[in-house]
Amino acid sequence: MTAQVEIRDRRWPWYAAVSAIVVALTLSMISPADAVQGDLIRIMYIHVPAAWLAYLAFTVTLAGSIGYLATKRMVFDRLAASSAEVGVYFTGLAILLGMIWGKPTWGVWWTWDARLTLTAIMFFVYVGYLALRRATLDPDARAKRSAILGVLAIVQIPIVHFSVVWWRTLHQPPSIIRPDGPAIQDPLMVVALVAGVVAFTVVYAALVTKRMELARIEDAVVAREATLERPVAGEAVVAPDLSPEPGGAR
Amino acid sequence: MSGQWAWVTFASLVFYGSLALFVGSIVWRLRRARARLEELS
Amino acid sequence: MSGIRRQALAVARRDLARERRRGEVLWVTIPFGVIALLLVPLAIGTDQATLHRVGPGLYWVVVLLFGVLVGVRGAADETGPQRDAAALLGLDPVAVFAGRTIATSSLLVLFEIVVGVAAVAFYDIDLIGVGWLVVVVLLVAAGLGTLATLASSIVAAGAGAAALVPLLVAPLAIPLLLGATQSLDGLRQGRSILSWILLMIVVVLVLGIVGVVSSGPLQESR
Amino acid sequence: MTPSVPVVELRGVGLRVGTTTILRSVDLVVDPGQAVGLFGANGAGKTTLLRILGTLTRPSEGLARVLGVDLTTTDRYDLRPRIGLVGHTPALYPELTLRENLAFAAEVMGVERGRVDEVLSMVGLAGAAERSAGACSHGMQRRAEFARELMVERDLLLLDEPHSALDRDAVDLVEGLVARTLGRGGAAVLVSHDRDRVAKMADRCVELEAGVLR
Numbered sequence: 001m002t003a004q005v006e007i008r009d010r011r012w013p014w015y016a017a018v019s020a021i022v023v024a025l026t027l028s029m030i031s032p033a034d035a036v037q038g039d040l041i042r043i044m045y046i047h048v049p050a051a052w053l054a055y056l057a058f059t060v061t062l063a064g065s066i067g068y069l070a071t072k073r074m075v076f077d078r079l080a081a082s083s084a085e086v087g088v089y090f091t092g093l094a095i096l097l098g099m100i101w102g103k104p105t106w107g108v109w110w111t112w113d114a115r116l117t118l119t120a121i122m123f124f125v126y127v128g129y130l131a132l133r134r135a136t137l138d139p140d141a142r143a144k145r146s147a148i149l150g151v152l153a154i155v156q157i158p159i160v161h162f163s164v165v166w167w168r169t170l171h172q173p174p175s176i177i178r179p180d181g182p183a184i185q186d187p188l189m190v191v192a193l194v195a196g197v198v199a200f201t202v203v204y205a206a207l208v209t210k211r212m213e214l215a216r217i218e219d220a221v222v223a224r225e226a227t228l229e230r231p232v233a234g235e236a237v238v239a240p241d242l243s244p245e246p247g248g249a250r
Numbered sequence: 251m252s253g254q255w256a257w258v259t260f261a262s263l264v265f266y267g268s269l270a271l272f273v274g275s276i277v278w279r280l281r282r283a284r285a286r287l288e289e290l291s
Numbered sequence: 292m293s294g295i296r297r298q299a300l301a302v303a304r305r306d307l308a309r310e311r312r313r314g315e316v317l318w319v320t321i322p323f324g325v326i327a328l329l330l331v332p333l334a335i336g337t338d339q340a341t342l343h344r345v346g347p348g349l350y351w352v353v354v355l356l357f358g359v360l361v362g363v364r365g366a367a368d369e370t371g372p373q374r375d376a377a378a379l380l381g382l383d384p385v386a387v388f389a390g391r392t393i394a395t396s397s398l399l400v401l402f403e404i405v406v407g408v409a410a411v412a413f414y415d416i417d418l419i420g421v422g423w424l425v426v427v428v429l430l431v432a433a434g435l436g437t438l439a440t441l442a443s444s445i446v447a448a449g450a451g452a453a454a455l456v457p458l459l460v461a462p463l464a465i466p467l468l469l470g471a472t473q474s475l476d477g478l479r480q481g482r483s484i485l486s487w488i489l490l491m492i493v494v495v496l497v498l499g500i501v502g503v504v505s506s507g508p509l510q511e512s513r
Numbered sequence: 514m515t516p517s518v519p520v521v522e523l524r525g526v527g528l529r530v531g532t533t534t535i536l537r538s539v540d541l542v543v544d545p546g547q548a549v550g551l552f553g554a555n556g557a558g559k560t561t562l563l564r565i566l567g568t569l570t571r572p573s574e575g576l577a578r579v580l581g582v583d584l585t586t587t588d589r590y591d592l593r594p595r596i597g598l599v600g601h602t603p604a605l606y607p608e609l610t611l612r613e614n615l616a617f618a619a620e621v622m623g624v625e626r627g628r629v630d631e632v633l634s635m636v637g638l639a640g641a642a643e644r645s646a647g648a649c650s651h652g653m654q655r656r657a658e659f660a661r662e663l664m665v666e667r668d669l670l671l672l673d674e675p676h677s678a679l680d681r682d683a684v685d686l687v688e689g690l691v692a693r694t695l696g697r698g699g700a701a702v703l704v705s706h707d708r709d710r711v712a713k714m715a716d717r718c719v720e721l722e723a724g725v726l727r
Contacts, residue, residue, distance in 0.1 A: 371551030376604035
């Protein structure tokens with residue numbers, strides 16, 4: 001009974017997210033410094049989980065897109081959209097944190113390594129996805145068009161990935177690849193990293209839950225506005241020169 | 251070592267700051283949408 | 292199937308004839324691309340050796356960024372009544388996609404040739420392996436044409452289309468950019484470029500399949 | 514076509530876009546061989562109703578069938594070659610000549626090219642075939658669109674303001690086109706402001722008032 005009441009509380013995702021983050025960040029701060037990187041490794045405890053979420057989020061967007069195309073149920077569209085928005089945030093965060101880590105480690109903000117380049121490309125692909133959603137007003141057209149883009153984006157990612165990796169190996173013999181991944185020596189480091197990944201996943205789930213709630217309410221507002229029937233008969237109605245795409249152009 | 255902690259602090263600020271902004275934007279949009287729904291019913 | 296081919300060719304011919312009369316690509320987009328090539332040395336310096344080295348890469352960047360504009364044209368220049376009338380002719384959406392892609396790709400070949408001549412002249416680019424160059428030029432045109440047509444049919448005609456299509460196309464066109472630049476590099480250094488050619492063929496095929504499969508559902512959401 | 518199937522069958526059809534109701538519970542049955550005049554003030558929803566019948570807009574409620582095919586399903590796309598629509602805004606490509614415009618239509622529909630010049634002279638545009646559509650007057654463009662409809666045989670003809678911008682000869686042309694369609698068991702819906710002229714061609718007239726059919 002109690003559990004049910006708690007679940008109904010609309011704030012529970014926030015509570016879960018905040019507690020997970022507190023635990024993970026405490027661990028990341030008390031874990032020992034890395035032998036090579038020193039304290040900079042602490043940035044990794046947020047960078048790596050953020051990067052992991054980027055992939056998770058876009059995979060969920062793909063699932064939502066396919067779900068929508070298969071069933072035409074709006075909940076899948078909301079899932080795809082919410083996950084993409086959260087994913088773009090975490091991709092951006094992962095890139096920024098990577099740069100902040102890279103500057104003291106390598107002396108430069110940016111290197112043209114394959115994974116970094118690919119992450120940046122992915123970021124812009126999904127920025128485009130969100131832009132498409134903003135530009136399309138009719139809910140059904142928006143759901144279908146963005147679902148198709150959601151699938152196209154993922155179909156292209158392996159090809160982009162492959163071409164970028166191939167391009168890097170041609171231009172950078174493996175022997176001079178700088179040390180990138182931190183070598184994990186202490187069990188507490190492993191615990192901190194795992195805790196980070198778990199915590200971020202909880203945060204992701206909370207954000208997507210709330211973002212979907214937002215989408216649902218926005219849809220409800222639109223639906224409610226529609227039922228506030230404008231008096232149709234006995235009055236000059238606005239010009240109904242229907243565009244082929246309601247909300248779109250012409 | 252203190253230089254490294256400066257970077258770690260910077261990274262933490264970026265993380266907390268951006269997370270607060272992102273969460274804030276969702277909360278703000280939620281409030282606005284709820285208010286609008288309330289207004290309509 | 293023959294019906295679709297006939298319709299696709301009719302659409303391609305229509306688009307090309309309209310473009311010939313308007314001259315948008317020939318008199319606007321192509322000069323714009325050439326200007327871009329002209330601007331770079333003004334910004335980075337006119338050192339011949341540097342320009343010779345970065346020339347081919349710059350050329351492909353210009354083709355990718357400005358070539359997208361050739362593809363945006365397609366969706367934006369059809370009015371509602373024109374689209375309705377075409378639909379009631381029984382025009383198959385697959386034929387529309389194929390026809391548009393053919394027209395856009397042909398215009399892109401023209402764009403690549405004219406801008407390419409300018410690039411060779413400005414940056415003193417060596418033309419090595421002309422046979423392969425032709426293949427690369429055609430593959431980039433086909434890939435970019437397909438991608439731009441696909442993106443503009445996803446975006447559909449709208450106020451934001453002209454800005455949105457390039458944003459969708461540019462990141463996904465990266466395999467084409469890498470394929471083209473690496474092929475030119477490979478030709479210069481005598482490496483085999485077969486794998487890059489195959490990569491570009493895969494890109495064209497994948498985009499073509501997505502375009503054909505999605506053309507029906509995209510028409511439906513009108 | 515089985516004679517028992519009405520060409521148009523609408524029962525309780527409505528259309529809502531976003532917050533606006535454009536059509537509400539429209540009932541309309543048009544049998545083979547019938548022409549129906551559709552009147553109404555500006556903004557009453559006439560053009561929208563025509564677009565629904567032309568499979569271009571999907572109705573949001575009610576039962577809607579043309580030639581027995583449900584207009585809410587994607588099956589409606591198969592109907593398209595059987596429906597002719599001439600709207601009040603010209604649908605020609607202004608850069609192309611009249612002949613090129615019609616040749617495009619012929620090619621898409623699989624009609625032999627010889628028909629193009631044939632129909633152009635039927636509508637009195639043989640001399641203007643090489644002129645680009647954008648340089649032609651509104652009336653000439655409409656004639657060219659009627660010429661397009663003459664190239665094929667449609668089962669449902671939808672004409673929006675068939676008399677506007679047309680002279681006496683061209684009106685005969687429209688009447689001929691309608692008569693031909695009705696003669697082979699098709700039907701026509703004519704939207705107009707001009708009650709007298711349409712009433713002469715139509716078997717029956719209905720009035721659309723602010724989204725409701727009277």
